[in-house]
Amino acid sequence: MKDKVNVLFMCGYGLGSSAVAEMLVKKGLAAEGINADVKHTAVGELNSLMDWADVVAISKKLSEGLRFKEDTHMVEVVNIMDGAGIAKQIGKIVDAHYPYARKEVL
Template identity: 35%
Template sequence: MTEQRRKKRMNLLFVCGGGASSSFIAQNVAKAGKEASIDVDVEAISETELEDYVDGKDVVLIGPHLKYLEDSLAEIIDEYDVPFDFISEQDYAKMDGQSILKQALTILGK
């Protein structure tokens, strides 16, 4: 069995206001995944693009500054039966890839 097949695979979607912050977080999470031998496919988008990208994702993680949009975001995400959560303000501010990856794994029950 190849190294690639032994790795776990996860498809994550990060959502923030403009997509810029989540791009940095996505890079840090991908790096943390590599260190943990988890193959992480990560996309970072703005909340206005959510409906175009949510299908097929394992988890959606959202920037804490978008908490005020929770009901409208949940309405979109729930249509695709994808679990989601908000990144803690602390992890978001630190762009802590390891903690955010751990959050995604917890949501998936892994």
């Protein structure tokens, strides 16, 4: 059994906004005691990373019309600067589906 959850951030081009969100959320996940691998990419690269991702963080507008695996968990990103808030949303998914990825926070 793996001890991490894989989180994928997607934006239109895989550069600015998803890279900023990745950095901020990594800090938030560490504060939440969640062991995660976090990557960012462009929407066009979705298919190459779908088997890797447990959680996909994406804006609602970008997700419209995209197809995700049935067991992919989604986090709707409203404010990319709210790393702590996004991490809390991911934390709820972790608790429900990937409890092995949560570690004790000292």
